[in-house]
Amino acid sequence: MNRRLIWAAAMAMAACSAGSVWANADTLAKPTVAAVANRPGANEVSLDAVVEAVRQATLSAQVPGAIVSLNVKAGDRVRAGQELLRIDASAAQQNVAGSTAQLEAAQANMRVAGKELERQKQLFQKQYISQGALDRAQAQFDAAQAQVNAHQAQTRAAQTQTGFFSVRAPFNGVVSDVPVTLGDMAMPGRPLLTLHDPSALRVSAAVPQSMIEGVRQQIKTVRYEIAGHTSVSVAHVQLLPSVDPLTHTAQLRMALPAGVEGLAPGMFARVWVPVTPLAPHAKDARVFLPLTAIVRRAEMTGVYVMDAQGQPRLRQVRLGRTTGQTVEVLSGVSAGEQVVTEPASLGKKL
Numbered sequence: 001m002n003r004r005l006i007w008a009a010a011m012a013m014a015a016c017s018a019g020s021v022w023a024n025a026d027t028l029a030k031p032t033v034a035a036v037a038n039r040p041g042a043n044e045v046s047l048d049a050v051v052e053a054v055r056q057a058t059l060s061a062q063v064p065g066a067i068v069s070l071n072v073k074a075g076d077r078v079r080a081g082q083e084l085l086r087i088d089a090s091a092a093q094q095n096v097a098g099s100t101a102q103l104e105a106a107q108a109n110m111r112v113a114g115k116e117l118e119r120q121k122q123l124f125q126k127q128y129i130s131q132g133a134l135d136r137a138q139a140q141f142d143a144a145q146a147q148v149n150a151h152q153a154q155t156r157a158a159q160t161q162t163g164f165f166s167v168r169a170p171f172n173g174v175v176s177d178v179p180v181t182l183g184d185m186a187m188p189g190r191p192l193l194t195l196h197d198p199s200a201l202r203v204s205a206a207v208p209q210s211m212i213e214g215v216r217q218q219i220k221t222v223r224y225e226i227a228g229h230t231s232v233s234v235a236h237v238q239l240l241p242s243v244d245p246l247t248h249t250a251q252l253r254m255a256l257p258a259g260v261e262g263l264a265p266g267m268f269a270r271v272w273v274p275v276t277p278l279a280p281h282a283k284d285a286r287v288f289l290p291l292t293a294i295v296r297r298a299e300m301t302g303v304y305v306m307d308a309q310g311q312p313r314l315r316q317v318r319l320g321r322t323t324g325q326t327v328e329v330l331s332g333v334s335a336g337e338q339v340v341t342e343p344a345s346l347g348k349k350l
Contacts, residue, residue: 049271065186073178083168206244291327
């Protein structure tokens with residue numbers, strides 16, 4: 001009860017003060033007022049998001065070995081196919097040399113077997129040898145030829161494996177991170193470099209399950225804000241059809257325009273998604289006011305509203321969430337009323 005009396009007294013004193021100040025309008029500046037209205041996009045909720053690269057790769061080696069050449073560092077721009085680092089391939093090169101030698105020996109044996117087969121065919125035509133002798137010569141030639149094919153495959157495999165010791169860029173991009181140094185041991189699966197394409201970035205946010213349908217119906221009204229870059233509309237927005245069973249959220253992706261300076265993967269972003277139809281006169285319409293219009297008197301929070309006679313009257317309001325330089329007003333004022341946006345313009349007595 002005492003608190004209500006104190007609040008009523010404060011309201012009365014504030015109203016009297018406002019009236020006395022407004023009565024002395026000859027010496028005061030004209031107050032700055034604005035009509036209360038639904039802010040465009042007021043029926044929105046902000047979600048935390050992150051900037052991602054559409055094409056990003058973490059490169060690792062397929063074979064073990066010591067890093068003997070490191071040609072790039074973080075921040076370097078690379079071209080597709082450019083060698084980024086090289087691993088010691090001495091053992092692999094020896095394997096290639098051994099496979100090549102075995103192939104040459106097999107080819108020599110096949111040539112000898114081929115000549116022997118030709119001689120056996122000539123002797124068989126003159127009926128100097130039996131059919132069995134000719135068949136044995138044919139079998140020896142076929143075996144030699146099979147050995148050649150096997151060694152050719154081994155040689156190609158060894159030559160291909162030597163390519164695993166050279167890590168090359170899969171696409172044009174920028175080196176994001178190089179967690180290894182010259183001389184480090186590369187192992188299969190160990191990250192060696194991270195590469196991304198800066199020309200194709202996107203914003204990704206997790207949309208709660210309760211908001212998925214509203215976002216799907218008004219997906220064209222989704223907008224984002226990143227480090228001072230604010231979008232009014234997004235050319236390409238995608239809401240993935242699957243929902244994460246652990247977080248019960250769906251991924252919302254928005255393509256960023258190419259060539260925007262200052263953006264990089266991992267940057268924090270904010271996404272604004274609709275939660276209700278944007279009806280200007282809906283019963284559940286949300287009202288926002290600038291923070292400068294808010295007046296605090298002890299335990300009372302209010303704003304100055306212009307009455308029918310054009311005089312400011314202090315009215316108590318209940319505030320909601322603050323967004324930037326504006327605050328949501330849950331109750332106390334309605335659309336169409338005139339509110340003093342700068343109470344200080346009413347005079348020093350306020």
